[in-house]
Amino acid sequence: MPENKLIVGSEEWCCFSSLGIPAIKARVDSGAKTSSIHAFNITSFKRAGTTWVSFEVHPIQKDRRTVVRCEAPVVDRRAVKSSSGDSERRYVIKTLLSIGGNEWEIELTLANRDSMGYRMLLGREAMNGRMLVDPEARLNLGNFSEADLIGYYGTPESNQSGLKIALLASNPDLYSNQRLIEAGEERGHDMTFLNMRYCYMRIDATNPEVHYRGGTNISEFDAVLTRIKPSMTFYGCALTRQFESMNIATINSSTAIAQSRDKLYSLQLLLKSGIDIPTTGFANSPMDTSDLIDMVGGAPLVVKLLEGAQGRGVFLAETRKAGESVINAFKSLHANLLVQEFVKEAEGKDLRCFVIDGKVVASIERKAAPGEFRANLHQGGSASVVKITPEEKRLAIKAAKTLGLSVAGVDIIRSSKGPLLLEVNSSPGLEGVESATGKDIAGMIITSVEKRLGWRRELGPNPDIVYE
Ligand SMILES: Nc1ncnc2c1ncn2[C@@H]1O[C@H](COP(=O)(O)OP(=O)(O)OP(=O)(O)O)[C@@H](O)[C@H]1O
């Protein structure tokens, strides 16, 4: 038995003095190769020619108000398989670990989730040659009391309180909604999920209010994040407008959501600002079907219901005959539709560019399932990270700006004539883009709210701490 090795239990306290973290409890996990720490608000930057990363950590379990901002040089960006099987690119840093009176340098990946409720995992690479695990034991190397932790980090209550942010949506279990709540809480905000169906309002010039099921007045928010599903557009926009009339910041604005939800109107607005789209026709009378098809260059052509989403209202008519029947069938149901030139050369692929405050923060390429031309993830499409051209970037930014959306999912199709705009979504889903890119898009949306309200967190390690 090597006498110079530390015997550790299943969980131990670690100290990272160069990160400003005097105490963080790690799950000892020899099944994991590398060690990881749960980090958020991650941004990379250059310092003296090298790449650094700045990130935040909640050092204490189950406490999201205590935050430490850390900086470290980046040693790598590595693809990591997440539990869902998707691969994510994560930053890797090197930092000095102090544990049980010993110190050595270890690699830490910045993970975007905590693992089994622990803020960090100590993997076998960090333990090699230095530690032995006694799985029956825990806190073999000592423990910190609550008072010790308060001495290091202050009380959760003494830490600056956040904004009051509402998420106005329909389904609290959706990935995107869960992530927004999580990202807001991580940054210390008070997050409330509002089911828009349970909201009702008093339309009043001097004292407008919104009430919630049971009669509670819910007019006290700093900001409202809106995630409106297509079938709730009308009521969702009315509620958003009501919050706006109460001087509450909204993401996105009611006007922007309303106009982007109207496919035809938004295409007209986009064309007016010089954005190219596939040739598109729109008509109301069944008499004109044939000429309508000629207008977009004949078959094959795409037919879209104006009130569709996730690819459900989009059809490909391979022949003129098929096109005529689809169009006439929809017209007899009095559905509004548009017809569009089929961009065959895109080969079932399209780009989803995620725009926040006039910047493309992430882009993915979506590829349709075999035998399918719609690239929507809900239609079985798959997503991968893609590098977009400067022209595509400009197009995405301009489209979001034209429709007045501060958060937008801009869909672009690559045609032989160059990139063409397909549509702009005001409540773009986060799951596909976050899992393909590993980026904390929900966090970026919260940061955008903070910026809009001029809110800044006071951060930094406690200057009185002496690291031992
Ligand atoms: N003119 C076209 N030519 C070729 N493919 C197209 C065309 N229009 C749409 N598609 C494919 O069909 C998919 C769905 O179309 P579109 O984005 O217009 O509809 P949607 O139902 O609003 O989808 P979303 O869920 O993005 O709101 C696109 O992502 C693209 O892959």
Ligand SMILES: [Mg+2]
């Ligand atoms: Mg859409």
Ligand SMILES: [Mg+2]
């Ligand atoms: Mg789309």
